[in-house]
Amino acid sequence: MADMTETMGPSTLREERSKTQFDVEAMKLVWAGSAAHKKVADKMKVLVANDPVFEKSSRPRLDRKSLYKNSLRKAAHAWKLIQDNHLTEEEASSLRHYIDEPSYNDLHWGMFIPAIKGQATEEQQKKWLPQAYKMSIIGCYAQTELGHGSNVQGLETQAVFDPSTDEFVLNSPTLTSTKWWPGGLGKASTHCVTYARLITDGKDYGIHAFIAPIRSLDDHSPLPGITVGDIGVKFGNGGYNTMDNGFLRFDHVRIPRDNMLMKLASVTREGKYVKSGQPKQIGYGAMVYVRTTIVVDASNMLSRAVTIATRYSAVRRQFGTEKGKPETQVIEYATQQSRLFPLIASTYAFRFVGEWMNSLYADVLARIEANDFSTLPEVHACTSGLKSITTSITADGIEECRKLCGGHGYACNSGLPELYAAYVPACTYEGDNTILLFQVARFLMKALSQVGSGKKPTGTAAYLGNIQKLATENCKITQGREWLSYDVIIEAFQARAARLAGACALKLSKAPNAEAAFEEFATDLAEAARAHCQLIIVEKFVEKMRSQIPGRGVAEILEVLCYVYALDLVRINAADFLSTGYLTSKQISLAKDQLRSCFKKIRPNAVALVDAFDHTDHYLSSILGRYDGDVYPNLYKDAQEEPLNDSVVTEGYAAYIRPVLKNQLRQSKL
């Protein structure tokens, strides 16, 4: 079968790359954020890609036990590499990122240690952190319960102080109080930070954090009074099934009083509840940090999906205009472009807003240090909203990329099903996306009411101070090309956001019961919140564009992406712009025309724009997204690995197929 190697993929991608109009290496640096980051990433991604232990393409074929055991192996191997190579904290974190497999490490490093850092006293930190840093304990974060998710105040687990022994007694009083979902809890962790109602002297002081040992450090068996296990299979092949999301019940488990994390409040030896006097806002830094990570991660995950979809859209051919010629690359089709290119633009947009959040984080830390909490409501709202928006768009975008790959996207070896299944929980954890939008909306309503009483909103909400003008002056453009102006774009997004928020505020002000009205107009409020967040992302993209961006053609193509991002949002949200009266349908139509022109500029650069993410084939784990474009021979090769092909005649033939064909079912034992 000499022709088995002949496919057009590789030459097609080579040709695509030859058409590139910008310096891809310079763009790689823009994407990485800095030369230092890039250096770490480059080193770690290659380390992972070249190590056979980190092979991951077989994950969808493994049963749960093998999958989990293999993930434990990877975690151990990673820790060995980190120690042997004396990796820095940044390198270690990058290494884990490129291993790309959910494991107890995510919770140990990402939740357990930060919780101790944020909520333990210095003395407590000295006790726990060294053990955690050298992994002589493995910790997780046990907050949610079987019957209680987002509403932390509804948790039922109890920690009752017993002054006679100076201990807390942890107890799960009901079935619904069973801790449920925490990652790393099911099979791996020796300890957890758990949340429980603190009760002392008969009084319930609400939810507090405690460190609970759950497994023996000798033989890993659950400690007395602890019932713990894995909650079962989750969405998708591979995906999050490498993680042991667990359940946990406490049956009057005693822990020392000092296992309460006491930075904000403590219980004395006598059982008296005492607030530490520390401002509770000190927890905000951690929250901003986690959300920044989530937004940066969104750009990463979306970048993987668009890389796969873009490369395969270039390789794949379907229908054609001229007889005898090869079929047309699907990336040539307007519908494919109109679905794919805005996702490439969103990937860059999320990257830049994540970069900005990093600086916001530094600013928040400095202010908290200086006891300046004035910006925190605005920061809380903007990070809530950005987490919500970017994770939702990323999850939907991954699935859209899968569909853009046609039928082959449905096979696990496209990499997209697993990417989606592993990513989509980001819409739920660290704040459900719908609930987060309401927090943004509440902030907007409050900010507007303060504008009414003369207080100037700041930061991402500053534009609301200008609401009078924004609400009255409509867009003036009459020519399509006028859309290609950052000022025009930003003003449009500001006007839309301000008008939607203003309309909500008006409705609420007329309502007799504010809380009921908030519920009544929930959909409108969510829309206003979304508009606010999209404005932030657009603004940060523009800010990036107004900075110095080196490299031949780099700024030019990013400018096109910036317009694609904004104009596509105008298209999608045309109803907002029209109903608020800011744009006419003619102006919307002009925006669509410009969008189409931008697509034409993206087209020759599309493959290079995803090459700039610089993903290894290992990291993508996608035959459709291979760098070399050699898709079809490798799909064929991969099919030969399917376990069902181990035998030519299928295992169930004698028992279940032959009796059907030979009409011998009556005699068969099924």
Added chain:
Amino acid sequence: MADMTETMGPSTLREERSKTQFDVEAMKLVWAGSAAHKKVADKMKVLVANDPVFEKSSRPRLDRKSLYKNSLRKAAHAWKLIQDNHLTEEEASSLRHYIDEPSYNDLHWGMFIPAIKGQATEEQQKKWLPQAYKMSIIGCYAQTELGHGSNVQGLETQAVFDPSTDEFVLNSPTLTSTKWWPGGLGKASTHCVTYARLITDGKDYGIHAFIAPIRSLDDHSPLPGITVGDIGVKFGNGGYNTMDNGFLRFDHVRIPRDNMLMKLASVTREGKYVKSGQPKQIGYGAMVYVRTTIVVDASNMLSRAVTIATRYSAVRRQFGTEKGKPETQVIEYATQQSRLFPLIASTYAFRFVGEWMNSLYADVLARIEANDFSTLPEVHACTSGLKSITTSITADGIEECRKLCGGHGYACNSGLPELYAAYVPACTYEGDNTILLFQVARFLMKALSQVGSGKKPTGTAAYLGNIQKLATENCKITQGREWLSYDVIIEAFQARAARLAGACALKLSKAPNAEAAFEEFATDLAEAARAHCQLIIVEKFVEKMRSQIPGRGVAEILEVLCYVYALDLVRINAADFLSTGYLTSKQISLAKDQLRSCFKKIRPNAVALVDAFDHTDHYLSSILGRYDGDVYPNLYKDAQEEPLNDSVVTEGYAAYIRPVLKNQLRQSKL
């Protein structure tokens, strides 16, 4: 743990059901379509639910081989039941439906046999059908190739006639010509209907269908020259992985000339290609039938998802207004209602349009019989569009329902991940949904141009004959309550569809190159097509409402659903209505107010509306969607079945966890 049995689910659902304002039994009949259908369905669903062989909740835990073998067992057992109980064709088909597991049966009964019926001569049918009906052969449908999906004309497989032996020689000349994806092909089928370029006397006559034996009827081994196997794991746990989607290569495989399906064209003994003179439109009946099935199936699958999400939204509680009281049922929240209730409405809407398609099918058959092909273009467009719209909304709707269940929706035991993964291919097979919309758009453009030259459009396109009025007279309503009128609704949808189509036609008419312009304005054309299809669904819902609907309160609540369906589309597509000038933003705002009022009417009936689908717990296979609402104890119970919980200390502990905790990695072999 006495309290382990205490949860509020069951009493909550009992109370929900007590609030119902309509006759649920009468609604079940409306949903089933007829008493006769209902009788068959009731019998079959209970037969399946009570038979332990058809257990399916463990599917997500099985590895591929076990999953596949188990599905062969179910297929054999089903065939045994069909024979033993002398089930009618309708009963057998219903039985397979309730077994709810993709298998070779779907292709054998749904594609192989219909292809023979549609494309074979009567003599050929006499040869093949009896074998197929008694399953002494198992057939599949091998059309798509590794490099060729939707574009049938691009297929590369060859069937070269050899007059010296009176045979066709089937050959796969390239790697990309490998047949790829056909269900039932990988491991089960003995035969396939395959598509190949017919070449005789050196001339290529294009794509034709042939019956090819592929496996020995003696021992099931692949026949000489045949390379066949399974293509590998697909999206999701369980899901479509019970199906052996396969690959197939022909290496100069000889089949008798008579294995060409010769109803439309044949090759003579001498190798002469002859058209039969049969109109090629005779294939349309089968196409309408398949699409009708798909639309009805969409309503079924969406009904499962909304049943789960509705019941669990009633059971699940989160946050609360009063201290000490149980938390609020999430179904009380406006955002939950605004996402869930339109999906309940869509479920009914798709059911009724599917019902109407059944009558359309009968009409098409009668007309084809009478050589009247005049309605076929319109029928082709409308069934293309309805397939596209209903499958897209259903796939997205299932995933939305999963998100509406919060974190627990992500666990496989919610039933939703598998439902989504198994359903989503419907967006791709039998015509990619995007491509189908363009077929609708092409029809609309042609119909409009014919209106210009005086020809009256008919059927679902009849309104285009009225485009002058529709394009100029805007909506006149000034009060919210005026929206609750079928005439107002239909006129709005007609005006929107006509105006969008008209605007596209105008743009195309101005373009120098029609084909390039069609590509250029693809997004607008797709939008016009979507508007046309939504109009059809709204119209058919209204038609249903104007028929006699018996049962206390049944017509009343269906009326509310009809308005929810339509007004939610007005909300979602507000940009269309605004930009075409048909509605003002005030009128849109009034529509949203009415929508909210409708939600209030749905609320007390929500659980009963999904009970009316009458799904067994077996069919739903969802702990969150249990009829009795006893969710939490069963989630806890199900977790105990997870294979990882077989051992208290996890299998990888000694090898991979202990060395980490004890700092002994250097000595370990990983």
